[in-house]
Amino acid sequence: MAIFLALYMGSDTPMDPGAMDPAEIERGMAAWGQWMTDHAESVLVTGGPLGETKKTGKDGVTDIRNKVAGYVIVEADSHEAAAQMFENHPHFAIFPGDSVEIMEQLPIPGQG
Template sequence: MKTFLALYMGSDTPMDPSSLSDETKTKGMAAWGQWMADHAAAVVDGGGPLGKTKKTGADGVSDIRNRVAGYVIVRAESHEAAAAMFENHPHFAIFPGDSVEIMERLPVPGQG
């Protein structure tokens, strides 16, 4: 089995979560919980939502914005199988998220 990092991507325009209706929140969280239950055997780290971003580079530390809204780590036989897990995911099917980006976790060079 391979391990994959899935990033829940938000939109280019920040959204205020309090603007969602209670019905959307309830429906979305129920669907998210069901997705987690349906894929429990594949979930390595349930992840969660992410907050504001700081960037550290040669020029120091600065506040930045990116579209990463959260993450989860899963196991699957292939990249295609991992991506298929997220088809119609509540992040974008119910909530106003944009997409889920899935990438394979590769071995660290020199460590096997």
């Protein structure tokens, strides 16, 4: 089994959560909870939503914006199997999220 980081990607223009119909939010959260239940054996870290971003570089710390809205860490037999777990995920099937990006955690070089 391999470990994968899945990033919930938002849109270029973030939506005001207050603009969504409360019934639609409730339906979406119920579907998200069901997804978590359905994949409980594969979810290693439940993750969650993410807030504002700061970037630290050679020039110091700056405020930036990216599209990463949240994350979860899952385990699967293959990269393809991990990606298939997110087909029709509520993040983009119900909510206005753009996509889910899934990447494998690779071994640290020199540590086996």
